[in-house]
Amino acid sequence: MPDLNKFGPAQLWRALVVGVVIIACAGYAVLTKPFLRRGETWADAASEGVVNAFEALGPTFVKLGQLMASSSGVFPAPLANACLRCLDDVPPVSAQKAREVIEGDLGGRVDEIFASFDDEPLAAASVAQVHACVLPDGREAVIKVQRPGIYHRMLVDLRTAYGGAKLLERLFEFFRIANATAIIRDLHAATMTELNSAVEADRQTRFRDAIWSFGDNKGVTAPEVYWDYCGPHVICMERLHGVPLDRFVPDADHDTTMLIRRGVKAWIESITVHGPFHGDVHAGNLWALDDGRIAFLDFGIVGELPEVWRSILRDMFYANLIDGDFARVARGIRDLGYTADIEAGDAEIGMQVAAVLAPVFTNDLAELNLGTLIMALVQLGKQWGVASPEELVLFGKQLGYFERYATRLAPGWVIGKDPYLFRNVFPEAVAERAAALGVELPEE
Numbered sequence: 001m002p003d004l005n006k007f008g009p010a011q012l013w014r015a016l017v018v019g020v021v022i023i024a025c026a027g028y029a030v031l032t033k034p035f036l037r038r039g040e041t042w043a044d045a046a047s048e049g050v051v052n053a054f055e056a057l058g059p060t061f062v063k064l065g066q067l068m069a070s071s072s073g074v075f076p077a078p079l080a081n082a083c084l085r086c087l088d089d090v091p092p093v094s095a096q097k098a099r100e101v102i103e104g105d106l107g108g109r110v111d112e113i114f115a116s117f118d119d120e121p122l123a124a125a126s127v128a129q130v131h132a133c134v135l136p137d138g139r140e141a142v143i144k145v146q147r148p149g150i151y152h153r154m155l156v157d158l159r160t161a162y163g164g165a166k167l168l169e170r171l172f173e174f175f176r177i178a179n180a181t182a183i184i185r186d187l188h189a190a191t192m193t194e195l196n197s198a199v200e201a202d203r204q205t206r207f208r209d210a211i212w213s214f215g216d217n218k219g220v221t222a223p224e225v226y227w228d229y230c231g232p233h234v235i236c237m238e239r240l241h242g243v244p245l246d247r248f249v250p251d252a253d254h255d256t257t258m259l260i261r262r263g264v265k266a267w268i269e270s271i272t273v274h275g276p277f278h279g280d281v282h283a284g285n286l287w288a289l290d291d292g293r294i295a296f297l298d299f300g301i302v303g304e305l306p307e308v309w310r311s312i313l314r315d316m317f318y319a320n321l322i323d324g325d326f327a328r329v330a331r332g333i334r335d336l337g338y339t340a341d342i343e344a345g346d347a348e349i350g351m352q353v354a355a356v357l358a359p360v361f362t363n364d365l366a367e368l369n370l371g372t373l374i375m376a377l378v379q380l381g382k383q384w385g386v387a388s389p390e391e392l393v394l395f396g397k398q399l400g401y402f403e404r405y406a407t408r409l410a411p412g413w414v415i416g417k418d419p420y421l422f423r424n425v426f427p428e429a430v431a432e433r434a435a436a437l438g439v440e441l442p443e444e
Helices: 009-032 042-057 061-071 078-089 095-106 149-173 173-177 179-196 197-211 254-276 307-323 329-334 344-363 370-384 389-409 425-437
Strands: 126-135 141-144 234-238 243-246 277-279 288-289 294-296 300-303
Touching: 009 126, 009 234, 009 243, 042 061, 042 078, 061 149, 078 425, 095 141, 126 370, 149 179, 179 197, 197 234, 197 254, 197 277, 254 294, 254 307, 254 389, 307 329, 307 344, 307 425, 329 344
Parallel strands: none
Antiparallel strands: 126 141, 141 234, 243 288, 277 300, 288 294
C-alpha cells in the first residue's frame, strides 16, 4: 500500500490550492449573497461556499462532504446541512471514457460483451459511476466503472490531508487525543480498498453470503456479483430496483420500523459474528426495494474488526441487553493493554463504558447525538491514556448513519433494548429474555 508519509512538491502545491479554494469559495458565497432567506444565517451561506469548494477540489473532498452530511451531530449544523448536496450525484465522465475502462478490463467491445448497455449512467459518485446493462443470458445487471485517473488524484489528496493532520496534532491537544492521523490512515486504507475492485467484489460476496447463514434475514439482501464480467476497475452485479432509504415514502403497506430493524440486525450480525461489515451505510448505500426488502449497496468501504474487538462489542451488547455486567467489557479492554497503567478496577472501567454508551443503548435512536457520543469516546480514551478507542468511534459513526433513517422511519425504537437484533448473536439468552418480557420475536 502506498506510503502516506510522502509529502513532496505535489502535496505542497495541493495544500496551497485546497486552502485558497475553500477560503475563496466561502468568502465569495458570503460577499455575493444579496439577502438572507428567513431563518438563514451567514454561516449557512459560507457553508454553501465550502461545499462548492469540495465539488471543485474533487473526489476526496466530496467524500469528506458525505461524511459531514451523514454525521450531522459531529459537525456544525450549517455545514452538515450544506454537505447533503454531496450525497447527490456528481457529474459523470463521458460514455466513451466509461466504455474505454470497461473494454480495457474485459478485453472486448462493450456491444459484444453485453446484450445491451446504457450509456447514460444510473448514478455517478466521486470514485465511480454505474451503468445499466443486460448480460447475454438476459439477466439485468449494473456495472460499476471507476473514473479514469482517480487513483493518483486521491492518493495526492490523502497524503496532503495526512500531512495536515500531523501538523494539527502537534499544534492542538484536541486533534492529538482525537487521533486525527489515524482517521486519515483509516480513510487511506478504505480508499485503497475501494479502488481495488477485486477486493470490493470479494467482500460484497462474503457479506451477501453471510446474511442468510442463520436461515433468516430473508428481508435483507445485497447484489450478487457476476464475476465473469468483473475486472481491475469494474464490477458487474445484479440489478436491484428500489429507492435510497432517505427517499422512501412510507405508506400503509410498509412497516418501516421493521424495515430498519431488519437492516440493523443484519449489520450487527456482520460486525459481531461474521467479520466483514458495511463501513459506509450512508443514505445512498441502503435501499428500500420495490419487493419490500432492504438492500446494502456499494461495498467500497468495508471494515473487519479483529476477533478481540468483536468479542468486546458482543460483551457490550450482552451486558446492556441481558445481565448488566459491564465489568466483562473491561476485562476485554484490559486484554488489549489499553488500561494496563491505570488503577481503576474492572467494575469502575465497566461503569465508564456503560455511561458513555448509555445514550446509544437506552434512548430512541432518533434522539442520538452523535457529536456527544464521539466526544465522550474521545474523553474516555484520554482517561485511559490512549489516543482514542478507534473501534468504538467506528461503531458510533455507523450508528450515526442509521440515526437519520430512524428519525423518520422508526421513531421510538431503541436499538439496545431490541432482542430481535441479537437473536443470532446470543440465541439462548435472547430466547430467555424475550420469554421473560413476553415478546414474540419476528421470524424473518
